Amino acid sequence: MLEELEIRNLGPIHHAVLDFAPIRHALLDFAPGMTAITGETGAGKSMLLNAIRLISGAQADAGRISAGADETRAQGIFAVADGSAAAAIADDAGAPAEDGELFLTRSVPAKGRSRAMLNGHSVPRGVLADLAGELVTIHGQADQLRIASAARQREFLDAYAGDDKALESYRAAWQALKDLDAKLAKLHGQEAEARQRADYLKDAVARIDRVAPQPGEDEELKAKRDRIENAAAIAQGVGGAVAALDSSQMGYDDDGGAGVAQLLDRAVQSLRGIRLGGVFDEAADRLEAIGGEVSDVMLSLTREVGDGEDGTDLDAINERIHDLSELVKRWGPTLEDVLAWREQAGLELEDLDASPEKLEELTRRRAELAAKAVKAAGRLHEARAKAARELSRKVSDELADLAMSGAGLDITVSSRLDGTADALEAHGGDDIAFLFTPFPGSPQLPMGKSASGGELSRLMLALELASAERRGDGTAAASRTGGGGTPGMTFIFDEVDAGVGGKAAVELGRRLATLARSAQVIVVTHLAQVASWADAQFVVSKAAASEANGAAAKGVATTVSRAEGEDRVREVARMLSGSESETSLDHARELLAQSKLD
Template identity: 65%
Template structure:
C-alpha cells in the first residue's frame, strides 16, 4: 500500500507530497492542471522510462519517492531482500532521480539498484491502469498471470512447476548425455584399440632399459672381451684358457706372496693383522675375477640387432604415447580397461534415464491437466462476472470471453494458451483484448477485471482467509472517459468496492466518481506571476476535506460554487457510501 508519494521538480510540480487513503483516493483538478504528472511520478518509481524533458525548467533534476507499507512475507519484501534491502518497520522506500542531462538513478531503501530491480519490486506493489500501461494486458503472459491471480491457483501452479522443473532438469541431463554419447563412443573405441595395441606388444616393467643395455653389450662385444681378458691377465691369469707364458706374477699371486712374507716375520708388531687384510683383499679380488670370468663366458647366441632394435622401437612408441616409462604405460592400460567398462555402460544409463523421463513427463502432464481445469473453471467465472459488471459501467452489450486452450507442449507455466477476447458492443466481432477498446473502455474493462478478481478472492477468503491484493495499489486513469450520469455513479461505487480489499487511486474529472473516495487531492495550476516570468506555471497538489471538498465537488458538478451546486455536492457525498 502506498503511504506517501513525494515529488520534486517534475514538470510544473515544484514540490508535492500526497498521503493517499488506505481505501480509495481521488485525484481531481481542471483539465491540463498537471494530474498526469502524478502518474508520471508513479511510473518512474515503477521502473518506467525516464524522460529528461519532464524535469522542471531551470531545475537540475527531478525526484520522486514512494513509501510503501509491506508485510514481511510479501513478494515485494522478498524481491527487495534478494537485492540486499530489507523493509524497515514494515516500509519500503522506492525513489527515482532523473537528471536534466538525461541520466536516471533508481534507489531502493537507500541503496542504488538497477532500474529492473525497482520495476520488479514495484510490480508487486502498484498496478497502473493508464492508457499506455493497460496495453501490457494484451500480452498472453500478462493475461495468464491475471487469470492465475483471479483463480487463486497457487497450490496447483506450484505443484505443476515442481513437476516441470524435475522434468526439465532430467531433459537437460539427457541432452547432455546424448551430446556426449558420440564422443563417448569415440573415446571407448580409442581406448579399446590402445589397450589391444599395448597387450599385443606385451611390455614388461624395465624391459626397454634391459634391451638397450643388451644392445650396447652386443655392439661393444669385441671391446668387452679384450678389456676383460687383459684385466683377468693382470688379476689372475689362471682364469684364461689361452697360453699364459708370461713369467710375471698376477695381482692375486703377489697379494698371497705379500701375506706369506708378513706371516714369516716372528718379531712383535701388526704384521699378522696386515697379512689378514691382504688375504681379505685377495678374496675380494677373486670375486671380481669370478664376475669378469662370467663376462668372458657370456654368449649372445643368435641375437639379432635388427630384431632387438625393432623391439626397442616398439617399446619406445608406447612410452612416447602413454609413458614416460613402461610402468606408466601398463598403469594407463589397466585404468583404460576400467574406463571402457564405464563408457560401454552409458547406453544402459541412457535407457534408464529415458524411462525416468517418461514417468516424470506423465506426472507433469497430470499436474498440467489439474492446473488447466482450475484455470478453465476460473476463466468462465471471471468472464461471466466481468460481463455482468460491464453493463453497469456504461458498456451495455460488451462482453469478455477467456479461452483456455490446452496444448501438447509444456513450459514453466503449464500447457495452456490463455486469450482474453473482448466484444466492445453487441454484434461486434471478438478481438484480442487491447486491440478492441478505446482508452476509456479499456480502463473500465480493467476495473471490471480487477473488481471481479477481487470478488472471487473475497469468496475464497471465506474459506482460507487469504486476501491476495491487500498489498496492491491500483491506479486508474481515464476510467471515466465517455461516462456520465448514473453510469458515473456506478463507476465510483465499483471503485469503492475494489478499495475494500485494495488501495485505489483514481484520476477523475467526474464528481460522481470522486465523491466515493475516502480522500481527495486537488491538482491546481497557478499562472505565472506577472512580476516573475522566470517562474512559469506552477502546479500545486493539496488535500481537500470537509467544506473544501464540498466546494471542489460542486466545481466538478457545474463549474461553479453556487448554493445549488454546493447542496448537490453535499447530497452526493452523503449518498456515496457503500
C-alpha cells in the same frame, strides 16, 4: 500501500506545450481506501502518474525536468508486510524495509544518468520495477497493453483460480522432464572427445578400485615398514632404556645395578623416615609422582618391544606402498585427493555413460516423467477452464454496471494436449485468450485491440472487482502482474470515466469504492459522481509561480493540495457545474452525503 508521494521539479515530457506547468514541489499523503485526483483539464493530473511511473522503474527522460531546475526527483513511501514478496525483494537488494516501510526514490538530472534508490541505497532500476510489480498497478492508456499479452492473461487466470497445488505439481513434473531431456540430449550428442573422456574415466576408476585404497593407509604402511626394518635397533634401544630405569626388569639384584625407579623409591623412603612432614613430605610426594611417570614410560616401552612385526611380510608391504604411490602420482598429491577424484569421476562417468543399457533406462524414465507431466497438465487445464468460466461471467456482469451494457469478456482455455508431452510448455499445455466484446454484435477481439482507453480501464476495474470478490471468499490471491492484487496493493485508474456520465458515473464510483475495501485505490477523474465516493481528494491546479513557492522562474506552476471540508465541497461543485453557486454547492453536499457504501 502507497503512504506518501513527494515530487520535485517534474514537468510534462513535451516542453513545447504552450501551457506547460511543472510541479515544483508536491507532497501527497495517501490513506487506505479510495483517493480521487481531480482538477481542470490540462492542470497536470497526468504528471502524478508520471512520478509514480518513475519510482516504478520507468525509463528516465530529461525532458521531464522543469525549466531552470537541475534535476527532477520523485519519492514514494510504501507500507509493506513482513514476509511479503516486496519485503523479500528489498532484502535481496540489501535494503530491507525499515519499520514496515519502503522508500522508492528516483532522481533524473538534466545531464548524466538517473539514479534509483531504495531506502537510501543505490540499486539498479530493475529493482524498483520488481518492487513496483508487487506494490502498485496502473490502469491507464499507456499501461493497458500489459494485460493484452498472453503471459499476463495466463498469470491473472492462474492467480484467480488459486489452485496453487495443481500449478506447483505441474511445474515440478515439467522441470523433471526437461532435466532428463537435457541429459538424454547430451548423451546422444556426445562427440568423440566426450567418448574418449568416458573411456579414460572408466579405466582410471577401475584401476583405483582394484587397489582399493583406504584413507591414510599409505602413511600407516610406511610407519609399519620403518618399524620392521629397524626392529633390532628398537629392541636394543628399548632394552637399554628399561634396564637404566629399572634393573629388576632385566634381572639385576645388587645395589650397583639399581635403576632409576629403585633409586627414586629409596629416596622417597628416606624422606618419609624423617617423620617431620612439611618440606620433606612435599619432596617425597614430588619424587613419587616422578616415579609414577617413570613407570608409565617403562610400560609404554616394553609394549613397543612386545608389538614387534614378527611374521609380517615386508615384501608385501613394500608392494602395497608402491601401488598406492602410483595412484598418488597420477591423482594426488595425497591419497585423500585420489579418493576424492575417484568419487567425482564416478559422478561424471554417470553423465557420460552412453551405453545402450543406460540409454534404455533413461528412455524408460523419460516416458514415466512425460506421463506424469501430461497428467499434471490435465489437472491444471481443468482448474483453469473452471476459473475461466466463472471469471468471464462475473466480469460480464460487472461491465453491465459500468456503463458497458452488452459488453462481455470471454476467456478461452484451449488445450493442446494430444496424449504426449510434445505440446507442453513451461506453463502447461493451454492457450489462454481474453476476448472482449465491446458492444452487442461486435466480433470477439483480443484485449488491447478492441476497446478505447476508458473502456479498457473499466474492463480492468471489472477484472479487479471479480478478483476482489474471489479473495473475499478466501479462495484465491490475485496476480500482481497486470491486475488482481492482494489487500495492501495500490491500484491506480486513469481514464476509467471516459465516456461515462449520469447514473453510470455514480455506479462507477460505487464500484471503485467497493474495490477500495480490499485494496488501496487511486483514481484520476473529472467526474464529481466518481470523486464523491473517495475517502480523500487531491486537487491539481495551476497557479502563478513565484520565488516564495520555490519556483526558479516566472510563469505558471502546478500545485497539488488536499481538499477537505468546504474546500472539497467547492471542488465537487466546480466539477458538477463549473461554478460555486449556492445551487451547485448544495448539490455537491448532497452528492457527497449520498456517496457512501452501506
